[in-house]
Amino acid sequence: MIENILVVDDEQTITDLIEIYLKNENYNVTKLYSGQDALAYIEHEKVDLAILDIMLPDMNGFTVCQRIRENHHFPVIMLTAKDEETDKITGLTLGADDYMTKPFRPLEMVARVKAQLRRYKKYQPMSKPDEGIISYSGLVMNVNTHECWLNEATLSLTPTEFSILRMLCENKGKVVSSEQLFHSIWGNEYYNKNNNTITVHIRHLREKMNDSVEHPKWIRTIWGVGYKIEK
Structure with a gap:
């Protein structure tokens, strides 16, 4: 099954770059540019992972992440414009699973996406299949x-x-x-x-x-x- 990745960032150059690298790994990619559009999309479409920028035009990424966590459990990777420790801790506390600082290396971004999806969908540490x-x-x-x-x-x-x-x-x-x-x-x-x-x-x-x-x-x-x- 092909995983669906949602990318939310108002910088089109960033979303286009992420799309290129993720599509090369055979992921489906949806690009959105505001928090409201992202929240509306999530309620009607299947999402396996979201890449979410903190700085959005209508609401900050922290609020979007918090709203996602009210009803959804898929992994969220947050993008921060600065290497701010407070932003990282806030994002993780509100339910993000990982964070990356801009500018980021695209191949590292792909590696983190793969790691989150592997953990979320396939990670079965030290337990037998019938041990649910x-x-x-x-x-x-x-x-x-x-x-x-x-x-x-x-x-x-x-x-x-x-x-x-x-x-x-x-x-x-x-x-x-x-x-x-x-x-x-x-x-x-x-x-x-x-x-x-x-x-x-x-x-x-x-x-x-x-x-x-x-x-x-x-x-x-x-x-x-x-x-x-x-x-």
Whole structure:
């Protein structure tokens, strides 16, 4: 099945460049230039991944991302015009799965798109095909539908948050490093020790699960090593 990629940016040169490289990889590409058009499109058409610029003419990309996450779970990659740490953290906190800073290398953009789609549609770490449910101390995860419940209440997770929590649960009792999480989920090589993507996703997971760093009920930080869920 050919994946459908939505590209939202008011700079046509950017959308045209992204389209060329993604079509070369046999993806379907739809280009839109405003947040309102993107939100209307998403409600009526199938989208497998969105590439979303922060600076749009009618609303900012953060608002669009937040609206997407109200009803949809496909991966979102945000484009930032500056290498602003605040923008990156805000985007990840509101539900984005990854970010790229303009100007970006087109081949790296393609690699990140592939990694997100692979994780979202095909990533099945360390579980057998018939193991569709993960259940642990009040936490229930349906890996086939990407639904999650905590103490019988629905836990609304982004695809990346779901994958991180799933991997920690499947390795409960073991420490999983940020690098292991990064490579297992994204499946590429652009990780470095200064990359705080995993940290932000872990923090957001804790907020949704009413967990804390000081007195963790779920995700425990092993300083200098990684994270684990106790057995």
